[in-house]
Structures are given as structure tokens and as C-alpha cells.
Amino acid sequence: MANQSFDVIIIGGGPAGYPAAIRASQLGLTACVVERDKLGGVCVNIGCIPTKALLHSAAMANSIRKEAKELGIEVGEVKTDYGVAMKRSRKVAEQNSKGAEFLMKKNKVTVIKGTGVLASATTVKVGDDVLTAKKGIVLATGSRTKGIPPVGLAVNGTTVITSDEALFLETAPKRLAIVGAGAVGCEFADIFNAFGSEVTLIEALPRILPIEDAECSDVIAKSYKKRGINVLAGVKVVKADVKAAEVSITVEVGGKQETITADKVLMAAGRAVNTEAIGLEAVGVKLTDRGFIQVNPATLETTVKGVYSIGDVAGPPMLAHKGTREGIHVAEVIAGHHPKAIDYSNVPSVTYCHPEVASIGLTEEQAKEQKLDYQVGRFPFSANGRARASNETDGFVKIIRGKKYGEIIGAHIVSGHASEMIHELILARTNEYTVEEVDLAIHAHPTLSEAIAEAALDSLGRAVHI
Numbered sequence: 456m457a458n459q460s461f462d463v464i465i466i467g468g469g470p471a472g473y474p475a476a477i478r479a480s481q482l483g484l485t486a487c488v489v490e491r492d493k494l495g496g497v498c499v500n501i502g503c504i505p506t507k508a509l510l511h512s513a514a515m516a517n518s519i520r521k522e523a524k525e526l527g528i529e530v531g532e533v534k535t536d537y538g539v540a541m542k543r544s545r546k547v548a549e550q551n552s553k554g555a556e557f558l559m560k561k562n563k564v565t566v567i568k569g570t571g572v573l574a575s576a577t578t579v580k581v582g583d584d585v586l587t588a589k590k591g592i593v594l595a596t597g598s599r600t601k602g603i604p605p606v607g608l609a610v611n612g613t614t615v616i617t618s619d620e621a622l623f624l625e626t627a628p629k630r631l632a633i634v635g636a637g638a639v640g641c642e643f644a645d646i647f648n649a650f651g652s653e654v655t656l657i658e659a660l661p662r663i664l665p666i667e668d669a670e671c672s673d674v675i676a677k678s679y680k681k682r683g684i685n686v687l688a689g690v691k692v693v694k695a696d697v698k699a700a701e702v703s704i705t706v707e708v709g710g711k712q713e714t715i716t717a718d719k720v721l722m723a724a725g726r727a728v729n730t731e732a733i734g735l736e737a738v739g740v741k742l743t744d745r746g747f748i749q750v751n752p753a754t755l756e757t758t759v760k761g762v763y764s765i766g767d768v769a770g771p772p773m774l775a776h777k778g779t780r781e782g783i784h785v786a787e788v789i790a791g792h793h794p795k796a797i798d799y800s801n802v803p804s805v806t807y808c809h810p811e812v813a814s815i816g817l818t819e820e821q822a823k824e825q826k827l828d829y830q831v832g833r834f835p836f837s838a839n840g841r842a843r844a845s846n847e848t849d850g851f852v853k854i855i856r857g858k859k860y861g862e863i864i865g866a867h868i869v870s871g872h873a874s875e876m877i878h879e880l881i882l883a884r885t886n887e888y889t890v891e892e893v894d895l896a897i898h899a900h901p902t903l904s905e906a907i908a909e910a911a912l913d914s915l916g917r918a919v920h921i
């Protein structure tokens with residue numbers, strides 16, 4: 456490899472880093488990605504993609520169990536095998552990582568295998584080799600799993616695990632406790648419940664999916680309880696006793712202590728960012744109070760001129776699509792363009808459990824806190840013809856409309872297909888359409904999306920089908 460020079464050097468080939476390289480190359484810059492593991496990062500290899508493959512297996516198992524007979528389909532006893540589903544999920548992840556490799560070749564991006572360390576504002580060291588950047592260096596080193604050692608839940612990879620290990624298990628544990636009920640925790644609860652584990656979902660905040668609108672959390676909590684998942688929200692993990700084959704977790708609920716014993720504990724209460732040993736201090740790249748790399752949100756430049764940062768390591772929300780947008784943005788900035796500022800208030804949030812939860816903008820709780828003058832429109836899928844036809848009647852669409860101007864303050868969908876449906880509302884909110892303008896669009900019948908138009912109408916007090 457020896458010493459080489461590029462216009463842009465990107466450390467980290469995850470969903471933030473590799474699209475940055477593609478965009479840089481499209482803009483005529485020479486780009487290089489330094490990646491120590493597989494292209495695609497956490498998202499492709501041990502995050503978004505394999506979990507969605509497993510969630511598909513889980514949804515199929517639940518659907519066949521629950522509905523086959525009613526749909527006129529005769530099947531024998533439904534048996535599940537997590538190992539088989541896991542192997543399929545690995546193939547899907549592998550395909551996606553290969554896809555990223557192909558895209559690097561297609562766009563003439565140089566990929567260097569190894570660990571990149573910032574050596575100066577214009578150079579990166581990979582082993583003994585020095586790479587020089589003529590226009591910019593982008594730090595896209597991402598994040599990693601973590602445990603909670605102070606309460607005895609340090610990750611040991613066998614009984615105390617994280618998503619990293621859960622994605623490679625050959626069998627579903629008989630008893631599984633999940634600590635943290637954000638998107639990752641809720642998705643794994645859904646998966647392992649479908650594969651026969653007795654799941655306990657533990658959340659310190661008062662409700663599961665705590666950053667979502669409370670009504671969405673309620674639907675998921677009810678649906679999980681109905682499926683036999685033990686949902687414990689508003690509980691504090693006090694201590695854990697980790698033995699060779701099981702773990703006992705003591706939690707405090709309303710002043711009383713309770714012990715949950717499980718074969719495995721899956722830690723899903725936050726992630727640590729990869730800021731260590733990449734040369735930040737030596738070069739003068741500063742961190743925020745919360746430990747992320749500090750960037751100027753308009754340019755994504757760090758505290759060192761010519762050094763930029765994107766993705767998980769550059770701050771929340773720690774989501775692949777936020778990182779990808781930053782990757783494209785930073786490449787344009789480095790190429791001397793003036794891209795429109797990233798609108799962080801319009802980053803959608805999705806949890807792919809069943810039913811799915813998808814949202815954009817403020818929750819009703821936030822609208823209340825901010826003392827906004829709003830009206831809420833709701834439409835339940837139980838009143839939607841397509842949802843009835845497809846046995847997908849759980850959930851609703853909720854639109855929070857500004858009373859004076861009709862703007863979309865927030866929109867929330869709980870539905871089997873919420874992750875796909877939310878985009879209509881993302882498009883509307885990003886482009887500042889009013890709720891009335893959402894209704895102006897004629898929605899095809901029969902579709903689940905008609906519930907969006909109905910919720911828009913309901914916020915104006917004139918829903919038709921309810």
C-alpha cells in the first residue's frame with residue numbers, strides 16, 4: 456500500500472462512511488475508505504439488516520401460527536428453528552456487505568483494510584503507512600455495544616450478551632431477559648418471543664419505546680403482553696448475579712424488589728461511540744459533553760479544520776439513515792458545494808417490531824411541553840378496509856396539527872407496514888405541507904395509507920370513515 460494521497464479519506468465504511476465516498480467520487484474527488492472489518496458497518500453486518508431478516512422470520516412464524524387456518528391454509532404444527540433463521544439473516548447481511556464492496560469498485564473508491572488513526576489534520580496512519588488527504592478527512596468510526604458493569608451486567612458473551620452475540624446464536628434461549636426497551640430491545644423481544652423464548656423486557660423509563668409517542672408505546676406494550684412477553688417498564692436494575700448458566704437480575708419496582716432469572720440477558724440499553732485510539736486528542740478534535748465528536752452541524756467539520764465527522768460517532772440520533780445523509784452532505788461540503796443544511800428535526804424514527812412504530816416530528820408529550828396550540832387527528836386501522844382484509848387491524852395513524860397554520864407538528868403510525876407508510880408524512884413535513892395538503896392528495900382505495908388521509912381529516916374534525 457505504501458504512502459498514498461487522496462482528496463478525501465474516510466475512516467469507517469459503515470452506512471455513513473461508504474455513501475460519503477460514493478458521493479465524493481460522483482463529484483470528481485478521489486476517495487479512500489479505511490475499514491478494519493466488513494464494509495457496511497454495524498448496520499449491514501450486525502444491525503439493521505440481519506435484525507430485519509430475523510423479524511421477517513418472526514412475523515411469518517406468528518402469522519402462520521395465528522392466521523393460517525382462518526385464511527384457509529392448512530399447515531401442520533408450526534416449529535421454529537432460530538439457527539436456520541440466523542443463517543438466513545447472515546446470508547442477507549453478507550449480500551449487502553458484498554453490495555457495498557461492489558459499489559466501491561463501481562465508483563472507483565479505494566478501500567484500505569486496516570485500522571485508521573488520525574495522525575494530523577491531513578494525514579491518517581494505517582499501520583506503518585501514511586495516507587494524505589488533500590481536501591478532507593472524515594471520521595465515521597461508528598459505535599459499539601456496551602453492558603452496565605456497575606450493576607453487575609458486564610458483557611461476557613455467554614450469559615450476558617448484546618445484539619452482537621444474539622445475531623449469531625444457534626438456538627433461542629429458553630429464558631431471555633432484555634435490558635433496555637428502545638428499538639433494539641423491542642425488536643429482539645419480538646424475535647425471540649416468536650422463536651419460543653420466555654422473554655422479559657426491562658425498561659428503566661416509565662414505558663417501552665420511551666422516545667415514541669405514549670399512545671404508540673401503549674399499543675406495543677399491550678400487543679407484547681398479549682403474546683406473553685413480560686413487560687416491566689419504570690423499573691430499575693439494582694444488581695445482577697451472573698452464574699455459569701444463568702443470570703438473576705434484581706429490579707426495583709415501586710419500592711419493591713423483584714428477581715428475574717434468565718438463561719441469557721441481552722443488553723440493549725445504549726451504545727458506546729468509537730472515539731478511542733483514533734488520534735483525536737493528539738490532533739485536537741474535541742468531544743461533546745456526552746462523548747460524541749463535536750461538529751458544526753452546518754458543515755460537519757470538527758474542531759480541527761479539514762477534519763469532519765459523520766454517523767453515530769458524530770452524535771444522535773444513532774440511525775443509519777441519519778448517517779447516510781450526513782455522508783452525502785459532508786462529501787458535498789468537501790467538494791466545495793453548499794448543500795442545504797440537514798434538517799435534524801425531520802429524521803424519522805422506526806421500530807420494526809410487529810406492529811411497527813414509525814414517526815416524524817414531535818410526540819404529543821413534546822407538543823404539550825412546548826405549549827404548542829395543536830389538534831390531534833387519529834384513525835384506527837380497525838376501521839380501514841385494507842387492514843381488515845389483511846388481518847392488520849392493530850394500530851393507528853396519529854397526526855398532530857398546528858391549529859393556526861395547519862402544519863404537521865408530528866405524525867405517528869403503528870401498523871404492520873408503518874415503516875413504509877411514514878414516508879408520505881416525512882415528505883409532507885420536510886417540505887412544510889399542511890395537513891390540509893396531505894388530504895388534498897387522493898389516496899388509492901383500498902390501502903392502509905387511506906388511514907393517513909383520514910387522520911388528516913380527523914384533525915380537522917371531519918374524518919369520513921369513523
Ligand SMILES: Cc1cc2nc3c(=O)[nH]c(=O)nc-3n(C[C@H](O)[C@H](O)[C@H](O)COP(=O)(O)OP(=O)(O)OC[C@H]3O[C@@H](n4cnc5c(N)ncnc54)[C@H](O)[C@@H]3O)c2cc1C
Nearest residue numbers: 467469470471491496497498502571597766767773774775
Ligand atoms: C441490532 C441493531 C439494529 C439496528 N437497526 C437499525 C435500523 O433498523 N435502522 C437504523 O437506522 N439504524 C439501526 N441501527 C443503528 C445503525 O446500525 C447505526 O446507526 C449505523 O450503523 C451507524 O452507522 P455509522 O456508519 O455511523 O457507523 P457503523 O455502522 O458503526 O460503522 C463504523 C465502521 O467503522 C469501522 N471502524 C471503526 N473504527 C475504525 C478505525 N479506527 N479504522 C477503520 N475502521 C474503523 C467499523 O469497523 C465499522 O465498520 C441498529 C443498530 C443495532 C445494533
